[in-house]
Amino acid sequence: MNKRHSWEKRIEQLQNEKNMTPKQAKILQAAIELFARKGYFNTSTNEIAKLAGVAEGTIFRHYQTKKELLEAILAPAIMDFTATFFVDQFIADAIHTSHKNMREFLEAFTRNRFEFARQNTPAVRILLQELAFHPDMQETIKQLFMKKIYPRLTKVLVHFQSQGELKDIEMPAIIRMMISPILGLVINRFIIQPHAEHDDEKEIRQTVDFIMNGLGK
Amino acid sequence: MNKRHSWEKRIEQLQNEKNMTPKQAKILQAAIELFARKGYFNTSTNEIAKLAGVAEGTIFRHYQTKKELLEAILAPAIMDFTATFFVDQFIADAIHTSHKNMREFLEAFTRNRFEFARQNTPAVRILLQELAFHPDMQETIKQLFMKKIYPRLTKVLVHFQSQGELKDIEMPAIIRMMISPILGLVINRFIIQPHAEHDDEKEIRQTVDFIMNGLGK
Amino acid sequence: MNKRHSWEKRIEQLQNEKNMTPKQAKILQAAIELFARKGYFNTSTNEIAKLAGVAEGTIFRHYQTKKELLEAILAPAIMDFTATFFVDQFIADAIHTSHKNMREFLEAFTRNRFEFARQNTPAVRILLQELAFHPDMQETIKQLFMKKIYPRLTKVLVHFQSQGELKDIEMPAIIRMMISPILGLVINRFIIQPHAEHDDEKEIRQTVDFIMNGLGK
């Protein structure tokens, strides 16, 4: 409980970026905690207000609706997640330099997503939980994936196929099989068993090995 | 839309087993459809009554609470899921006969889970969606997994390790890496893209190959 | 207070026509009283529920929204008002028989509107008060007037102009000058000074004389 999670730093950053009032920060923090713990529909604005130590009306001064509060929590995480695919070194390098092979790329990718999940655990949890119930969010995510992530990933993976490092299977299948174990790793680590002992290094290596053996030539 | 899904047969079975009245069956069917489409919290008993063509009071004659209605939907699916691990041929055979190897077991397992998902799509969808919000259900599932499924699975997999067919990694990691791609396959097929074209045979084979290459020696 | 107003009978009729539950009738009655006394926006559904002796939720079982409750009160009055222009004797007679002159028509018209106001006092009051704030209602009334009432009235008045009984002024001006004193009479009688002593017969006669002298040739 008192252990300081790395995502708590992340939330502080968030608060500083947009210069919020202390009360607004409290509201955001309370909402994140409650949404993550009990879900969006199961959390009342009254509860959020109480946990944040503000009047209920204060919530609605800063966020017009409860839904907007949810979006204020998820939007930055989603944007961060997407941004990675543009600026991060590992993508650019994979294509433009030749000294990186498939394994190095996969490891960088896995570590990167792993750290993202560590730093955004509550948002990731909320996103996973709520995605099913908010068709507008589904559409947003779908668009994001199809337009930003899928093409970039494909570009890299096709490159490795041409290098003979990756099996000649249809891209959707490759991506699904590559992502599944990474998601399995991350979700188990941060969502299902966040309090269990984990040898992160070892688990990451095992997962990368598994995918490499499964998909490599 | 009018295509008869295989899980509709499943519901009929359910009615016969417990000899329900037609009204009760209608209620169950309506609840399954709405819970799957909009989630438990987003579905009102009023809506269920309307879709089922019964009075709202009738629902509470058969199910004491709304939660009980949810459980009445999920319980059979969960029991069926578990039952498989006891009675199904593939488990017993895997252990007691020697003519089956790791690949055959894995393929049988994958096909079995795949067909289960096909026949219980709405229940699976509801279970995945709601699990996060109902701690009591989480506990039930956890117990079930730890006491019934995990030990049986371990027994089989240890056997294959002893046969030299399976890498010598810790069991939790093996199970996670084995299950992740199967879940990825099934969720993509029945939840995320249920209406897309799928070559099920091919995708199952690819997935089994992937796991075999990844985990086999 | 204990004097039985004729509009109270009117409300009972209303309740019997659509067969309401007793509670619904109570709600309607309470809403009419409060809307008439304090206005729509100034009356809370909580107040209505209390005066009607029902739970607040009961209101919303019968009327989806507060606005719908307002419409349920006004719609019958508006329809009655319009209906008069189709079925009432005075219109048909004025045109089709020759024994009625302008004065007789005007007197019939005035008495008819006077009695309507007497029997629908609360609804008329509410309509006058709220019309300004509900653009949708404004549009409804405007349409009603332009399509149903104005043409009929014009037909009759043109007839009297051709008979030389009515000044040759533009129709809109005639209608405005004819209606103004009738409205003045009715509003003063039932809205502004409902509790003052009134010699209705005399006031109606004076008003008719006034209009006849003002508009007649």
Next chain:
Amino acid sequence: MNKRHSWEKRIEQLQNEKNMTPKQAKILQAAIELFARKGYFNTSTNEIAKLAGVAEGTIFRHYQTKKELLEAILAPAIMDFTATFFVDQFIADAIHTSHKNMREFLEAFTRNRFEFARQNTPAVRILLQELAFHPDMQETIKQLFMKKIYPRLTKVLVHFQSQGELKDIEMPAIIRMMISPILGLVINRFIIQPHAEHDDEKEIRQTVDFIMNGLGK
């Protein structure tokens, strides 16, 4: 839209009289516009602040309550309206000189009220709309009418009765029948159809003729 209404000059006057700050003037202007358009209860102080371009708190620095803001809008109009009956030439003349007859008085009176409505359209609109809902304002207006306007008007009209220019009917009936068409003219001109084409001269003359014929001997 951009045409400069005569009541806008009136508002400027208002500002100079009471030497307001520019902010206060903006608030008043915004409140007048919104109250006239949407009604008092339908307009929030937040909206007023936004339209006025001030902080919400600023409104309450100048006006203790929202109600006080309404009164600040209506009071000057009401006072102006009443003042007319004291200082205006047409009243004094009508009584003290003999060269003015009933028709001249009525025409002066009608034109005077017509111009008042033109110059105070928004305030008149607000007054008409809100009068029904504010018993205190009703009382004020009633007192004003009974003590200031009614006696003066009676004095003049009795004078014309004694001159044989006006029918011998009870004063309340005369006043009602005289005022109704003037109100009808004014309300139609400035409230109901402010954007329609109007031949003001003609309509005023028609109305005066109508009343003269109706009430004159």
Next chain:
DNA sequence: AATGAATGAGCTTTCATTCAT
């Protein structure tokens, strides 16, 4: 004088559940 964040009472509306018929 001016701000605008904060308040909390009160609003309309929803909904699982009860119960007389």
Next chain:
DNA sequence: GATGAATGAAAGCTCATTCAT
């Protein structure tokens, strides 16, 4: 068994008003 009117607690949200800056 079945009904559906009725309930009342709780939900999301609004808004006039206050107050520290």
